[in-house]
Amino acid sequence: xxxxxxxxxxxxxxxxxxxxxxxxxxxxxxxxxxxxxxxxxxxxxxxxxxxxxxxxxxxxxxxxxxxxxxxxxxxxxxxxxxxxxxxxxxxxxxxxxxxxxxxxxxxxxxxxxxxxxxxxxxxxxxxxxxxxxxxxxxxxxxxxxxxxxxxxxxxxxxxxxxxxxxxxxxxxxxxxxxxxxxxxxxxxxxxxxxxxxxxxxxxxxxxxxxxxxxxxxxxxxxxxxxxxxxxxxxxxxxxxxxxxxxxxxxxxxxxxxxxxxxxxxxxxxxxxxxxxxxxxxxxxxxxxxxxxxxxxxxxxxxxxxxxxxxxxxxxxxxxxxxxxxxxxxxxxxxxxxxxxxxxxxxxxxxxxxxxxxxxxxxxxxxxxxxxxxxxxxxxxxxxxxxxxxxxxxxxxxxxxxxxxxxxxxxxxxxxxxxxxxxxxxxxxxxxxxxxxxx
Amino acid sequence: xxxxxxxxxxxxxxxxxxxxxxxxxxxxxxxxxxxxxxxxxxxxxxxxxxxxxxxxxxxxxxxxxxxxxxxxxxxxxxxxxxxxxxxxxxxxxxxxxxxxxxxxxxxxxxxxxxxxxxxxxxxxxxxxxxxxxxxxxxxxxxxxxxxxxxxxxxxxxxxxxxxxxxxxxxxxxxxxxxxxxxxxxxxxxxxxxxxxxxxxxxxxxxxxxxxxxxxxxxxxxxxxxxxxxxxxxxxxxxxxxxxxxxxxxxxxxxxxxxxxxxxxxxxxxxxxxxxxxxxxxxxxxxxxxxxxxxxxxxxxxxxxxxxxxxxxxxxxxxxxxxxxxxxxxxxxxxxxxxxxxxxxxxxxxxxxxxxxxxxxxxxxxxxxxxxxxxxxxxxxxxxxxxxxxxxxxxxxxxxxxxxxxxxxxxxxxxxxxxxxxxxxxxxxxxxxxxxxxx
Numbered sequence: 122x123x124x125x126x127x128x129x130x131x132x133x134x135x136x137x138x139x140x141x142x143x144x145x146x147x148x149x150x151x152x153x154x155x156x157x158x159x160x161x162x163x164x165x166x167x168x169x170x171x172x173x174x175x176x177x178x179x180x181x182x183x184x185x186x187x188x189x190x191x192x193x194x195x196x197x198x199x200x201x202x203x204x205x206x207x208x209x210x211x212x213x214x215x216x217x218x219x220x221x222x223x224x225x226x227x228x229x230x231x232x233x234x235x236x237x238x239x240x241x242x243x244x245x246x247x248x249x250x251x252x253x254x255x256x257x258x259x260x261x262x263x264x265x266x267x268x269x270x271x272x273x274x275x276x277x278x279x280x281x282x283x284x285x286x287x288x289x290x291x292x293x294x295x296x297x298x299x300x301x302x303x304x305x306x307x308x309x310x311x312x313x314x315x316x317x318x319x320x321x322x323x324x325x326x327x328x329x330x331x332x333x334x335x336x337x338x339x340x341x342x343x344x345x346x347x348x349x350x351x352x353x354x355x356x357x358x359x360x361x362x363x364x365x366x367x368x369x370x371x372x373x374x375x376x377x378x379x380x381x382x383x384x385x386x387x388x389x390x391x392x393x394x395x396x397x398x399x400x401x402x403x404x405x406x407x408x409x410x411x412x413x414x415x416x417x418x419x420x421x422x423x424x425x426x427x428x429x430x431x432x433x434x435x436x437x438x439x440x441x442x443x444x445x446x447x448x449x450x451x452x453x454x455x456x457x458x459x460x461x462x463x464x465x466x467x468x469x470x471x472x473x474x475x476x477x478x479x480x481x482x483x484x485x486x487x488x489x490x491x492x493x494x495x496x497x498x499x500x501x502x503x504x505x506x507x508x509x510x511x512x513x514x515x516x517x518x519x520x521x522x523x524x525x526x527x528x529x530x531x532x533x534x535x536x537x538x539x540x541x542x543x544x545x546x547x548x549x550x551x552x553x554x555x556x557x558x559x
Numbered sequence: 560x561x562x563x564x565x566x567x568x569x570x571x572x573x574x575x576x577x578x579x580x581x582x583x584x585x586x587x588x589x590x591x592x593x594x595x596x597x598x599x600x601x602x603x604x605x606x607x608x609x610x611x612x613x614x615x616x617x618x619x620x621x622x623x624x625x626x627x628x629x630x631x632x633x634x635x636x637x638x639x640x641x642x643x644x645x646x647x648x649x650x651x652x653x654x655x656x657x658x659x660x661x662x663x664x665x666x667x668x669x670x671x672x673x674x675x676x677x678x679x680x681x682x683x684x685x686x687x688x689x690x691x692x693x694x695x696x697x698x699x700x701x702x703x704x705x706x707x708x709x710x711x712x713x714x715x716x717x718x719x720x721x722x723x724x725x726x727x728x729x730x731x732x733x734x735x736x737x738x739x740x741x742x743x744x745x746x747x748x749x750x751x752x753x754x755x756x757x758x759x760x761x762x763x764x765x766x767x768x769x770x771x772x773x774x775x776x777x778x779x780x781x782x783x784x785x786x787x788x789x790x791x792x793x794x795x796x797x798x799x800x801x802x803x804x805x806x807x808x809x810x811x812x813x814x815x816x817x818x819x820x821x822x823x824x825x826x827x828x829x830x831x832x833x834x835x836x837x838x839x840x841x842x843x844x845x846x847x848x849x850x851x852x853x854x855x856x857x858x859x860x861x862x863x864x865x866x867x868x869x870x871x872x873x874x875x876x877x878x879x880x881x882x883x884x885x886x887x888x889x890x891x892x893x894x895x896x897x898x899x900x901x902x903x904x905x906x907x908x909x910x911x912x913x914x915x916x917x918x919x920x921x922x923x924x925x926x927x928x929x930x931x932x933x934x935x936x937x938x939x940x941x942x943x944x945x946x947x948x949x950x951x952x953x954x955x956x957x958x959x960x961x962x963x964x965x966x967x968x969x970x971x972x973x974x975x976x977x978x979x980x981x982x983x984x985x986x987x988x989x990x991x992x993x994x995x996x997x
Contacts, residue, residue: 142707142849152774152897153706153889250704256850258696258704266688266696268591269580269870336590394856397835411580411867412694412857418832419853429849432707446884451591459590 123156125439128188130210131201132165132181135224135251137172138428139198143435144174154436156443162188189213196438198431199223208232215239215247220442222434224251224427230325230341233332241457244448246441248434253326254279254403256426257417258433263334263407264454270409272334272454275373276553277405278398279326281421282317283349283369285309285401287357287386291366292399294354309401319348320369320384327371331382334407335375335463336455340382343465347385356478356548359508359519360388363476366396370553379466388476388552394418469528474503474552477522479537480515480545483507487542488518494536495522498529515544521552561594563877566626568648569639570603570619573662573689575610576866577636581873582612592874594881600626627651634876636869637661646670653677653685658880660872662689662865668763668779671770679895682886684879686872691764692717692841694864695855696871701772701845702892708847710772713811714991715843716836717764719860720755721787721807723747723839725795725824729804730837732792747839757786758807758822765809769820772845773813773901774893778820781903785823794916794986797946797957798826801914804834805988817904826914826990832856907966912941912990915960917975918953918983921945925980926956932974933960936967953982959990 127143129136143150143160150158163176164185182188189197189210197214199221201207207225214221221240223229229236229252240247250260254277263272278284282304289300301318304310316322328341349369360367365388374381389396394416398404403421408414420426441449451457481487488505495502501523508517522530534547565581567574581588581598588596601614602623620626627635627648635652637659639645645663652659659678661667667674667690678685688698692715701710716722720742727738739756742748754760766779787807798805803826812819827834832854836842841859846852858864879887889895919925926943933940939961946955960968972985 146707146709149709150707152893155889155894256704256847256853258700261699261704262696265875266694266699266871267867268874269584269588269867271584271587394832394835397832409867411863411870413864415694415855415857417853417855420851425849426851429705429707429847432849433704436706437703440887441882441884444879444884444887446879446882446887449878449882449884449887451593455590456593 122151123443124159125156125196125442126159126161126194127196127198127435128162128164128191128194129160129198129200130164130185130188131199132163132172133200133202134424135427135431136163136165136200137174138424139200139431140172140174140176142425142428142432150436154439154443156439158435158439161194162191164188185210190217194219195442196220196222196435198435199225202227204228204231208236211236212239215243215245218243218245220246220438222248222431222438224249224431226252226322226325226329230328230339233329233339237452237457240452246438247452248438249329250434251427251430253329254405254417255419255421255423256429257403257405257419257421259330259405259417260333261433262417263330264450267407267409267412268454270411271375273375273408273410275330275334275371275405275407276395277371278368278395278403279371279405279421280317280323280369281401281403282310282314283323284398284403286318287349287352287367287369288399290352290354291357296354297350297352318350320346323369323371323384327373327382327384330371331373331380333453334373335380336453336460337380337463338460340465343382345383345385345468349386352386355517356550359478360476363388363521364391365389365552366391367550368395368398370395372553376466379464381471382465383468383471386550388550388554390554390556469531471527472524473527474554475522475525475530476550476552477520477534478548479518479543481518482542483510483516484542490540490542491518491537494533498533500525500529500533560589561881562597563594563634563880564597564599564632565634565636565873566600566602566629566632567598567636567638568602568623568626569637570601570610571638571640572862573865573869574601574603574638575612576862577638577869578610578612578614580863580866580870588874592877592881594877596873596877599632600629602626623648628655632657633880634658634660634873636873637663640665642666642669646674649674650677653681653683656681656683658684658876660686660869660876662687662869664690664760664763664767668766668777671767671777675890678890684876685890686876687767688872689865689868691767692843692855693857693859693861694867695841695843695857695859697768697843697855698771699871700855701768702888705845705847705850706892708849709813711813711846711848713768713772713809713843713845714833715809716806716833716841717809717843717859718755718761718807719839719841719858720748720752721761722836722841724756725787725790725805725807726837728790728792729795734792735788735790756788758784761807761809761822765811765820765822768809769811769818771891772811773818773899774891774897775818775899775901778903781820783821783823783906787824790824793955794988797916798914801826801959802829803827803990804829806833806836808833808991810991814904817902819909820903821906821909824988826988826992828992828994907969909965910962911965912992913960913963913968914988914990915958915972916986917956917981919956920980921948921954922980928978928980929956929975932971936971938963938967938971
């Protein structure tokens with residue numbers, strides 16, 4: 122039986138998961154692929170910690186160069202993370218003519234262009250299914266199943282930590298710090314949670330999706346990013362009253378010449394399937410001009426789900442090798458020479474529906490002043506709700522708008538916050554609601 | 560630029576949709592595939608009807624043999640439907656060394672083994688993404704993305720006509736005949752709707768999924784099939800009170816030695832994502848031992864969504880041809896020689912939770928008689944609800960059970976229906992609820 126030799130760099134959670142899957146399901150994979158997926162080498166600097174995986178003698182090593190330079194290894198799986206040695210080793214493996222798999226979204230979103238170009242020039246595959254959406258076949262679906270579609274938009278919940286926290290706040294009324302602490306205690310959030318809760322992880326994934334779907338060069342730095350640390354139980358409760366849930370969404374919209382690309386807490390109506398995606402689960406709705414909307418739903422992280430995605434990449438590459446295919450599929454959805462540079466719409470140029478919450482004194486004329494400022498900037502109010510009456514302190518005034526321009530909204534909120542009748546900073550949450558007339 | 564020549568057999572809704580997509584998106588597909596997808600021939604017996612597609616001279620023909628025997632054609636797309644000429648032409652095309660794509664679920668579910676064997680022996684591809692779930696990448700996801708998983712179950716809404724009708728009854732309280740008539744008026748149901756509403760179409764798709772996921776020979780005739788024509792607004796309303804929706808589900812469960820394979824109306828809890836799949840939309844939840852549950856959601860029928868799936872198959876095969884790959888992926892999830900025969904569990908041997916509705920006279924002792932029969936057959940009642948009081952006619956008595964055996968349930972219902980206090984035939988609806996203790 123033919124063998125495909127695999128070298129794994131990094132034996133953390135995912136690396137151990139991939140190793141375990143390859144070893145425990147060797148017979149299953151043979152029956153499916155018609156060849157043996159041989160775990161030839163696994164590299165880590167820590168050879169002591171027990172990962173619950175029993176390697177054959179000689180497999181587990183701390184000598185990364187011996188693996189990347191091993192002429193017998195067909196596929197290198199990079200699961201080190203970070204952008205230093207991970208990037209160097211991927212480039213070295215490519216130079217050595219090896220196919221590469223990575224789940225490293227931070228690296229791809231920063232240096233994907235360089236890595237893809239290197240792989241393209243060398244004629245090897247660089248696959249990355251596990252970098253976005255865990256076990257959901259996001260990359261394969263966009264690149265292969267939707268090949269006959271112009272992608273119009275992609276809207277998704279792509280970070281399980283944030284979705285877990287928002288679900289906690291929604292279901293239990295906990296505030297953000299309490300929900301975060303619980304997420305940390307249960308292992309859904311890191312000790313330093315910034316990458317997740319401030320939206321950066323989601324933005325990395327969105328950058329990859331944009332590049333894949335539209336054939337555009339990766340453009341991470343222009344993505345607007347706003348995390349969930351400012352979300353309060355009060356806004357979640359008001360959202361519920363209007364028929365909305367609040368989710369941290371990655372939003373990509375293809376305008377032809379430009380692409381909206383933003384990550385922020387968003388209100389979505391209950392009838393939107395994404396509003397029912399709870400806990401640490403992920404989902405992505407992709408809109409194509411032939412398929413209308415399709416949605417993928419599943420675990421976006423975790424050892425086994427992520428390992429499953431890596432093994433699907435391993436299998437795809439193994440099948441290319443076994444069937445004699447070279448450069449069968451471009452890494453992104455188009456051939457390399459068709460890659461374009463498409464500018465990301467600056468956030469102040471987007472238009473959407475908005476939710477505002479002002480903290481204002483309950484005095485005659487307050488609403489008129491706020492409404493006057495909004496009206497002067499062409500921001501049309503859909504509804505106003507004053508929550509409770511209070512003779513002493515401020516009360517929340519909540520407004521929903523028709524379609525408005527972000528630049529106008531920002532100007533208005535600045536002016537409103539300068540009114541002496543308004544306390545605290547006004548709250549702004551964008552709404553994504555197709556049924557809105559705008 | 561290299562060309563891949565495509566011949567389409569059958570220019571009905573889907574055939575015209577595929578033709579249109581290939582012609583209108585030729586440049587897009589070239590940028591993605593790096594070769595021209597050339598619509599060389601389209602066959603239909605009716606050359607007069609306007610399909611809204613402008614063919615180049617010589618493309619549109621009624622001579623099917625000239626296309627199937629055309630040495631220049633690489634890929635034959637069978638969209639004729641039925642099992643007569645469609646099967647003959649697929650076999651002929653295979654004999655001629657052509658790759659074949661079909662969306663013909665009835666044919667595959669009856670004769671798939673023979674067709675796959677012929678393609679395997681000849682070394683050509685036989686792809687069928689559009690046969691199940693329209694534009695949802697069901698086949699590719701199971702075969703490729705979940706290659707590292709043992710599939711434990713597949714549960715889906717796979718017929719848009721039934722889901723449209725059930726949604727109508729649920730949302731508007733219409734009865735089945737009225738909802739069907741509206742579905743027919745809107746083009747969601749055929750004039751003769753039996754294939755859809757009695758569950759046969761769903762069963763065809765389930766047979767294909769079983770064969771694909773478990774590597775088992777196709778076993779259509781053993782699938783238990785029950786349609787939706789007996790579903791009443793009353794049962795849908797009672798279901799709602801218990802926190803359930805009623806959907807026509809394809810249910811496949813892998814027991815190792817046997818496979819549960821059944822199609823019937825099913826109550827599922829609101830928190831199950833499938834319960835939010837409304838109108839003509841489809842969805843499939845696939846459970847794998849590494850990924851847990853993933854779900855795909857989208858349009859399961861219609862010209863453009865189905866055409867999108869066919870074009871993804873065309874592209875996959877074109878990429879095989881262009882990259883020199885032969886037999887890159889088995890048609891089902893395992894290599895041909897690993898195909899097994901796995902028996903389908905007879906329906907009377909399944910165990911699940913049940914909803915019963917009896918129409919009984921409101922007299923003392925009625926409940927005790929019914930409960931006595933159920934108890935004697937080890938059917939444990941979870942809750943009983945008598946709906947309203949009526950001194951004259953019968954009242955509905957509704958029961959939910961813990962896990963019970965179908966054979967016992969059938970025996971019990973037969974005995975209960977013979978009681979002189981019970982009118983009409985008892986209603987039985989199976990429940991799929993993971994949170995049930997059994």
